Amino acid sequence: MKGPGYLAVAIQPGSSTDEAAFHHWYNTEHGPLRLRLPFILTGDRYKAADDQTPSWSAVYNVSDLAWIEKRIYSRLREERSQQEKKVMSTFDSLDRKIYSIISTEGDFEGPAPLQLAASIRVKEADADDFNKWYEEEHTPMISKIPGWLRTRRFKMEVGGLMGMPPQGEVEYLAVHDFEAKNGLNGPEHEAARNTPWRKSIIEKVVWQQRRTWSHHLTFDALEEPPSSVITTDGAELRFQLEGNPSDPVIVCINSILTNLHIWDDVAKALTTGVNGQTYRVLRYNSRGYSQQAERSNPARFDLLADDLEYLLQRVGLDKVHAVMGVSMGGVTAINFAIRHPEMLEKFIACDCNIASSPANNTAWGERIELAKSKGMGALADVTMKRWFTEPNHESENAKKVLAMVEQASLDGFAENTGALCNYNLKDRVPSIKTPGLLIAGDGDGKLPEAMQKFGIESASFKSIPEAGHLPMLENHDAFMDAVASFL
Template identity: 35%
Template sequence: MPEWMAIYDITDMAELTSETYTNLRTAAVKSQREKDTMKQIAVDRRIFDLAGGREAKAFQPLEDLDAESAGAELVAISLSLHPGKEQELDRWYDEEHFGMISKVPGWLRSRRFVNSSIESKDRVEWLTIHEFAAKNAIGGEEHRAAASTPWAKDIMSNVVQERRRRDYRLYYTFGPAPRDLQRLPSADAVPFTSPDGKTRTIPAAQPDGPAIESYITTKDDVALPYRLEGSPDPDAPLIVLSNSILVEWGIWDGFVAAFLSAPQNRKYRVLRYSTRGRSSACGDRPVTVDVLASDVVALLDALRVPQAAAVVGVSIGGATALATALQHPARVAAFVSCDTSAKSPAGNRKTWGERIAVAEKEGARATSGESVVGEQLAELTVRRWFVSASYDGGDTEAEIARVKAMVRSNSLDGFKKS
């Protein structure tokens, strides 16, 4: 049977004893899918503290977007020692072994760990992880030499009580947000909704699949909901859609359906998201175009996309696309800015102030009690966006009603901050 290893680097080990983390293992938080999966696998969970290591000048952490990680290999060595032999092992690693292992072609980094102080220790276990590029000389002359010196043989004979080695090849690098569309076209894929309702995976067999709906959290702790769909190829070019103010990513439904219906466009992934200001939880700083551009980069980072094939935006989304391209040119191959301008007209502040006043006067509230934009401003907004001929009593008018509902339900506080 294949063996899999998942590694999580933690910057603050105290977080592993926090309620936020320990709750993840409670039945109330686990999804049914997780419960069913855990019945079918054996999990050996270990926590280690970093004890030291070395890395090559060319080393890049796997979480770096430009790291060449495909095919990377990892050698894990677990050691238990005879009592009182820790210092001898430390000296051997620091004075000989790390130096020799670093000469193995393809070597990138070696780190030593000891089982963590936050767990009870029935026995002390040392773990060394050696990381190599895809093209390497594991098992070659230099590698064999590092393990066959007189000092190495003495360590294995007189210091080490038990030694276990496992070799692994990199399979997947996780990011801060779910992005794996590759499994969703499978006939075995089933719909999934997380217990908190914030993440959904939609298989290809569903009418609006394959897709992932979830959210990212920005550096200033703002949640940005998104939908990722299109090609299941994890390296497929990505198009980012940035919407106008007062609506959410559903505004793009018709466009995305038409775009992906064309065979030549099915090579793309499409990312749309609800911009900052859709909800009242939009941070403490003013929502400027620069902030909105940083949100696009945060989305790309979270989904591990080095460069978007294009960023397409409408209205404030168009200004966001322009700002992203200007401020982060390496992250955007092309951009399209629709119905927007590079500079806000002089009268804009007064106009937006009048619109906010309309919503404040109505005083509409959602069922949650939050102040929302309401009916009056929603009606004024869609009348500006859609010409009279659009009110045809048919499909177009139904679409207007859908957009109006988006505007009506937008947070008033979020609108004012935008």
């Protein structure tokens, strides 16, 4: 599919559908999420005005149907929010169809107070005659009906519940826009329906359906805070993109409980140049650092990797030079190389593991209880001391991380531990072909030894002396030397 088009969705709520929840979800989440995508030009909801079912519809004008087949759109259905799953499970029916545009008559740009939608199937052998009649006689006569605003004609590209027409047939849709007060079913309309040419064409029609819809609501794009992207399920990814737009891009992903500012010095070094090359840097707060929406899905590493995919698509980056992450961000970088190898040239994973363990799961549970009972400040203190080597406990960077952890969302932290307690990439890492660099601070417990046994043939390992869990903060120069030699 390609070129301008039209997406039409008809819904019949079920007997158990909560009407208020249905409208709240559609008006504040489902429709606005789609309007945030650059290729969805307009979106409107309509209510049946003809006593037929389905009783509700939503229609979207699309700039190029090629986008509908890409992940930036399909993930809207693949990663439905908890609220969406709950509401949609109560529907009697949902009928989704996609059309390419054939022609437009009239200057009106909508939304129309009332729409008359006529779907017609004819045999392919009769399509030319049908289209000639519609363009040369029927639309001009429809345009004479009082209150007429515009007529658009479309050809079906993706069928709904009825599927695509049988082989040898084609389905067309005509959408006639009218004022609320109009002359439908009046003399001009009757004249359009009673010509000899029309009668000869109707004899060739295989199937037809006519629906009348009254306008209910126009969607607005879901608002996002400045320099933030809201994922399809409501998680906020605050980001910072800096550097020369023509430079290769490096993505930096933070650990649990920290934010994008753990990369401040790294970003400065990369944007000003290493080994004679300057880079553009995209860094962001992984989901969970700030409070997530109630409708957000549980954090898992596949979802975290797909968050990065969505962020890159939203900022217009098809492929980046490297993805670099630490701790939880390191696992995300590895999983991104597994799930989206076409979107990166290299990856760097720091101080992480490729599978959770029972001991770690117990530790995360204890940390959650500590935060709940004594507050994030108590968690921040023990976390900083665990992540930094003892000589650096009073360093400025340690104080910086201490403040980050104190400001992190407790609920978001608890959600993210769900990812860290439930993952195993051991069977998947052998598939990685992307060149990688594994880095660990030599003071980060058993991780340096464990990371050398990951089994990623395309990756090398580098230990950073005098550093713990966040080597970019404890031994910045050695860390950047390792990164620069790999990039």
